[in-house]
Amino acid sequence: MSPKASWTAPTAVRRLDRSLAFKLLQARELVMQRFRPHLRQYDLTEQQWRVLRALAEFGPREMRDLSERCCILPPSLSRTVPMLEARGLVARQTVDSDQRRIEVSLTDDGRTLFNIAAGESERIYAEMGDALGKDTLAATLELLDTVITRLGTGKADG
């Protein structure tokens, strides 16, 4: 059709817009576009917010545990947590029974910031729920749970 390009159409390849990984990326990006300005207001990245949130919800946690709960790999967390500590939002303390382990906890300032930001976060989440429709949101959360469970147990052997 186009005379300028020597480009040949793809043969038997799944289209990009059918890729599960890509759709998950697109969807997450759209969700985060709604939250990022809010977090930015408190000078927090989304990862930093996940750390604060996990600590607020589960209480003091060791690095490894925090890493899994936040979906942040240990090397990243080893850079993020000291930053939050420098800002006085979290505290670090080595565990007595095992000097390798480090327990991270929310400081009073951290909890205060969390409580403030969490309020508005809920409001944004509600707006998103309106845009999506309650049923769609609920169905999506449930389906994602299924996906996470089924892919998580398999542990990828290929």
Place this chain on the structure above:
Amino acid sequence: MSPKASWTAPTAVRRLDRSLAFKLLQARELVMQRFRPHLRQYDLTEQQWRVLRALAEFGPREMRDLSERCCILPPSLSRTVPMLEARGLVARQTVDSDQRRIEVSLTDDGRTLFNIAAGESERIYAEMGDALGKDTLAATLELLDTVITRLGTGKADG
């Protein structure tokens, strides 16, 4: 319950495991865990793979267009594309009618690598389909489309 911590339970905050953004992240991470070893084999990051894939599917594209199709912000793409160019996988050429624009295209080597990697990629995707179940995979893709459509048009006004 625990005597050691002065930690108080969260009050009226949505739980982390109910966050749509977080679930999308978790799900995507599990999907990518299956693909990353494969891409690594060809010394490709997932972003680099998205670029090759988009070029293979849509033909030569300008940076801005490529950015949107790959879900990679322009600043990142401005670093990624020259790397692929240095490896001889893509070519860059300024557009005659507008010297600001740069058209990126797949080279023969790029297409060859894409074709090779795409084959195994399909195999991994099929495995994942088995782990998820065809129905679940199809339903998830469809629901994600709905989410993407509804969140995409809104353009976030909060």
Place this chain on the structure above:
DNA sequence: GCGATGTAATTAACATGTTAAATTATTTGG
């Protein structure tokens, strides 16, 4: 024509993602 405005792409600066390697502390086996 020419300056003001707008646009495509890049650069800059800092935080995170990803893999490998190094550090330090614990545990295991002899």
Place this chain on the structure above:
DNA sequence: CCAAATAATTTAACATGTTAATTACATCGC
């Protein structure tokens, strides 16, 4: 009790994410 194996964390190195600023080109309006 000590050397080897393990484990938790960190560091290193490079690529990407994110926002702001810059550069280079194009277009509009006079």
